[in-house]
Amino acid sequence: MMAPAARYGASEAEGLRRIRLAGRRRLTRILHDEAGPSLCSAGLATELLRGTIPALSPEQEQLFTRLQGALDSAMETVRRLSQEASPDLAARRGLAGALETLARAFHARLEIKAEPPGLSPVAAAALCECLRDALLAAAEAGGAAEVTLSAGELRIRAAGLDDAHVLAALEATLREAEPGLVIQAGPEGAIIRFPAGGNR
Numbered sequence: 001m002m003a004p005a006a007r008y009g010a011s012e013a014e015g016l017r018r019i020r021l022a023g024r025r026r027l028t029r030i031l032h033d034e035a036g037p038s039l040c041s042a043g044l045a046t047e048l049l050r051g052t053i054p055a056l057s058p059e060q061e062q063l064f065t066r067l068q069g070a071l072d073s074a075m076e077t078v079r080r081l082s083q084e085a086s087p088d089l090a091a092r093r094g095l096a097g098a099l100e101t102l103a104r105a106f107h108a109r110l111e112i113k114a115e116p117p118g119l120s121p122v123a124a125a126a127l128c129e130c131l132r133d134a135l136l137a138a139a140e141a142g143g144a145a146e147v148t149l150s151a152g153e154l155r156i157r158a159a160g161l162d163d164a165h166v167l168a169a170l171e172a173t174l175r176e177a178e179p180g181l182v183i184q185a186g187p188e189g190a191i192i193r194f195p196a197g198g199n200r
Contacts, residue, residue, distance in 0.1 A: 024087050025087055028086050031078050031081055032082050035078045036078050036079070039074055039075045039078060046067055046068060080105060084101060089101060089102070090121065090124040090128045091124075095116075095124045095128075095149075099127075099128070102128065102132055103135075103147055106135040106136075106138070106139060108138075108144070108146065109145070109147065110146075110149075111148045113150040113151075114151040115149065116149075116150075116151050116152065117151060123180075126173055126176075127154055127181075127192060130173050130192060131147065131154065131156065133166070133169060134156045134166075134189075137158070137160035137161060138158035138160050141159035141160030142159070144158070145189075146158070151194075152193060152194055153191050153192060153193045154191070154194075155191050156189045157188050157189040162187065180194070
């Protein structure tokens with residue numbers, strides 16, 4: 001069982017968690033309100049420019065095709081990052097959809113055996129936030145991650161989760177959201193257990 005977060009500075013972990021959440025909101029807003037529209041505008045300008053040239057040479061055609069492909073790729077990246085960073089990902093996509101988005105973003109293996117019954121929206125959001133942070137820690141540690149969701153727990157197998165500060169931050173996130181959510185740490189990763197029967 002993980003040692004109490006207070007031993008590692010629970011108030012500091014909570015403060016950092018709040019800062020990260022504010023950062024995610026800011027990133028989502030920038031991607032949605034600035035980067036996305038700018039890329040759409042660039043794509044439209046590219047098509048308009050293409051239409052002003054009566055007969056494209058093969059080289060020009062190739063350059064326009066490459067430019068449009070680069071813009072499409074950048075737009076897809078913005079869309080993915082906007083979803084991944086969203087603080088309300090679980091509310092918008094459901095718990096399973098949110099976990100799939102995060103797993104895909106971090107190239108983690110995901111298995112969904114069952115969804116926990118009666119899990120509140122607040123608890124689902126906290127699980128997504130914890131998983132996002134855990135996958136970030138795993139990416140920093142340079143290891144692969146495996147995530148398994150069942151009716152009673154969310155199991156995260158990854159390197160980097162044995163760090164006391166990381167665990168304290170994860171525990172602070174869960175404690176504020178739902179007191180019934182419990183995190184345990186082991187040599188292979190972390191397990192978040194749900195209360196029997198869920199919560200509302």
